[in-house]
Amino acid sequence: xxxxxxxxxxxxxxxxxxxxxxxxxxxxxxxxxxxxxxxxxxxxxxxxxxxxxxxxxxxxxxxxxxxxxxxxxxxxxxxxxxxxxxxxxxxx
Amino acid sequence: xxxxxxxxxxxxxxxxxxxxxxxxxxxxxxxxxxxxxxxxxxxxxxxxxxxxxxxxxxxxxxxxxxxxxxxxxxxxxxxxxxxxxxxxxxxxxxxxxxxxxxxxxxxxxxxxxxxxxxxxxxxxxxxxxxxxxxxxxxxxxxxxxxxxxxxxxxxxxxxxxxxxxxxxxxxxxxxxxxxxxxxxxxxxxxxxxxxxxxxxxxxxxxxxxxxxxxxxxxxxxxxxxxxxxxxxxxxxxxxxxxxxxxxxxxxxxxxxxxxxxxxxxxxxxxxxxxxxxxxxxxxxxxxxxxxxxxxxxxxxxxxxxxxxxxxxxxxxxxxxxxxxxxxxxxxxxxxxxxxxxxxxxxxxxxxxxxxxxxxxxxxxxxxxxxxxxxxxxxxxxxxxxxxxxxxxxxxxxxxxxxxxxxxxxxxxxxxxxxxxxxxxxxxxxxx
Numbered sequence: 094x095x096x097x098x099x100x101x102x103x104x105x106x107x108x109x110x111x112x113x114x115x116x117x118x119x120x121x122x123x124x125x126x127x128x129x130x131x132x133x134x135x136x137x138x139x140x141x142x143x144x145x146x147x148x149x150x151x152x153x154x155x156x157x158x159x160x161x162x163x164x165x166x167x168x169x170x171x172x173x174x175x176x177x178x179x180x181x182x183x184x185x
Numbered sequence: 186x187x188x189x190x191x192x193x194x195x196x197x198x199x200x201x202x203x204x205x206x207x208x209x210x211x212x213x214x215x216x217x218x219x220x221x222x223x224x225x226x227x228x229x230x231x232x233x234x235x236x237x238x239x240x241x242x243x244x245x246x247x248x249x250x251x252x253x254x255x256x257x258x259x260x261x262x263x264x265x266x267x268x269x270x271x272x273x274x275x276x277x278x279x280x281x282x283x284x285x286x287x288x289x290x291x292x293x294x295x296x297x298x299x300x301x302x303x304x305x306x307x308x309x310x311x312x313x314x315x316x317x318x319x320x321x322x323x324x325x326x327x328x329x330x331x332x333x334x335x336x337x338x339x340x341x342x343x344x345x346x347x348x349x350x351x352x353x354x355x356x357x358x359x360x361x362x363x364x365x366x367x368x369x370x371x372x373x374x375x376x377x378x379x380x381x382x383x384x385x386x387x388x389x390x391x392x393x394x395x396x397x398x399x400x401x402x403x404x405x406x407x408x409x410x411x412x413x414x415x416x417x418x419x420x421x422x423x424x425x426x427x428x429x430x431x432x433x434x435x436x437x438x439x440x441x442x443x444x445x446x447x448x449x450x451x452x453x454x455x456x457x458x459x460x461x462x463x464x465x466x467x468x469x470x471x472x473x474x475x476x477x478x479x480x481x482x483x484x485x486x487x488x489x490x491x492x493x494x495x496x497x498x499x500x501x502x503x504x505x506x507x508x509x510x511x512x513x514x515x516x517x518x519x520x521x522x523x524x525x526x527x528x529x530x531x532x533x534x535x536x537x538x539x540x541x542x543x544x545x546x547x548x549x550x551x552x553x554x555x556x557x558x559x560x561x562x563x564x565x566x567x568x569x570x571x572x573x574x575x576x577x578x579x580x581x582x583x584x585x586x587x588x589x590x591x592x593x594x595x596x597x598x599x600x601x602x603x604x605x606x607x608x609x610x611x612x613x614x615x616x
Contacts, residue, residue, distance in 0.1 A: 094441065094444075094458060096435075096437045096461075099372070099437070099458065099461035100461065102458065102459060102460050102461055103460065103461060103462075106221075126430070128430045131430075131433060131434070131435045132368065132426065132429055132430060132435070132436070134368065134370045134435075134436040134437060134463035135463065136435070136437075155462065155463040156226065157368065157463040157464050157465050158347065158348040158465050159366075159368045159426065159436075159463070159465060161348075162361045162362065162363055162366055162426060162465070163363055163426055163430055172350065173219055173313050173348075173350075175313060175330055176219050176310075176311040176312040176313045176329075176330055176331070177219075177220075177221060177310070177311030177312075179226075180225075180226065181220065181221055181225045181226075182224070182225055182226065182227070182228065182290070182291050182460065182462060183291060183459070183460050184289040184290075184291055184292075184373045184417075184459065184460050184462075185224055185225070185227050185228055185229075185289055185290030185291035185292075185293075185294070185462070
């Protein structure tokens with residue numbers, strides 16, 4: 094089963110405010126491995142080769158916090174969405 | 186600013202247990218939860234332990250939304266397409282006082298919050314706590330994300346989950362590292378009750394759990410699990426973040442690889458995936474535990490790294506720690522001693538309980554699997570090969586067969602390595 098099809102099953106109350114920030118885009122340029130593009134269970138992070146930066150699809154964030162621990166440069170400023178926003182599990 | 190005796194940050198099992206026990210001791214208590222209601226942000230594999238839950242809500246099984254009582258625990262090693270299984274079943278676990286139940290946290294946590302409300306706890310939802318409030322060095326409340334959202338308290342209990350933002354800001358918890366957390370993903374797969382019970386050999390209403398090691402995580406430190414709910418399975422896999430980064434697997438690919446294993450495939454066949462979930466598991470153990478208290482603050486549950494990965498226990502450690510914290514908070518408030526020294530009673534009680542004793546006992550385990558990776562890759566392979574050889578009936582004599590097996594074992598792992606592995610395992614697990 095494809096990840097996109099699974100994410101389609103998740104209930105979100107999407108905030109208009111992005112709760113994830115890349116601290117310094119220049120750091121991502123230097124980062125060879127870019128683990129954020131793999132370790133995020135929802136594939137929120139993707140390398141945009143044209144714009145030479147990490148694109149962040151915060152709307153699909155499952156709020157686990159893996160990215161924050163896994164970024165080797167501590168370059169992902171991840172926090173919780175505002176109260177009442179974000180993922181809202183159906184089963185848990 | 187509204188004032189409370191106790192503010193609990195986070196409405197999971199640890200926080201709600203803390204709130205319940207504080208309220209029962211007469212404290213004016215509030216739980217601040219960031220979800221729509223307690224449960225909507227909460228994820229675990231799915232096993233709730235009776236003893237720890239009963240201590241918080243007596244006879245909870247009569248009214249709590251539980252899935253199935255666990256009467257069988259199966260353990261398996263996967264090596265390629267091969268499977269080695271062991272298990273224990275006792276139908277007595279299908280009756281009170283039970284041992285454990287499977288649960289779905291959205292339902293269970295909501296119910297637990299209702300029990301807290303009945304005990305007088307106030308629950309504020311859709312609110313993120315941003316920081317502690319200080320007066321000089323003393324903690325006097327919390328700042329929330331709401332306008333004019335400051336709330337005063339004599340004691341703040343941090344039950345904010347694994348990400349522990351506030352505990353880190355307060356200098357209590359260290360930053361997490363890729364070798365102290367596991368990433369877990371799981372699916373809820375719906376199956377008709379009868380089909381589910383047939384596949385797991387269960388009487389109506391009974392439940393089973395399966396933990397799978399080895400190739401279930403592609404040899405990474407971690408486990409996979411399959412738990413039976415009423416009319417669905419919780420199937421998931423958790424792997425330590427460090428090897429996950431190194432091996433370049435994605436969490437979803439790990440889960441899909443697990444689902445494709447011959448043993449697993451047949452159990453979930455025909456089921457419909459209803460939800461895909463992700464969560465971090467604090468795996469740092471005893472050595473990564475934060476400071477559990479400071480003046481006016483206590484730390485509980487995942488925020489305190491209270492997970493015993495080897496025995497897949499977490500919810501029980503969370504609830505036990507929460508209950509103790511609620512009681513100690515009330516005691517300190519009543520005695521008027523909210524100093525760090527006064528609050529250290531919580532740590533003392535935790536150290537005297539199974540919670541910290543178990544974490545201490547397995548304190549070498551994480552490091553052990555890091556330095557002995559063969560346990561999760563080479564040994565399952567050796568065991569599977571040995572069984573394959575042993576159970577294959579052909580014209581080889583059993584004596585010759587045993588020789589073949591020993592030869593295979595020593596080819597895959599040198600004698601010296603075997604001895605060091607056995608000693609290391611004894612030291613990390615049994616000693």
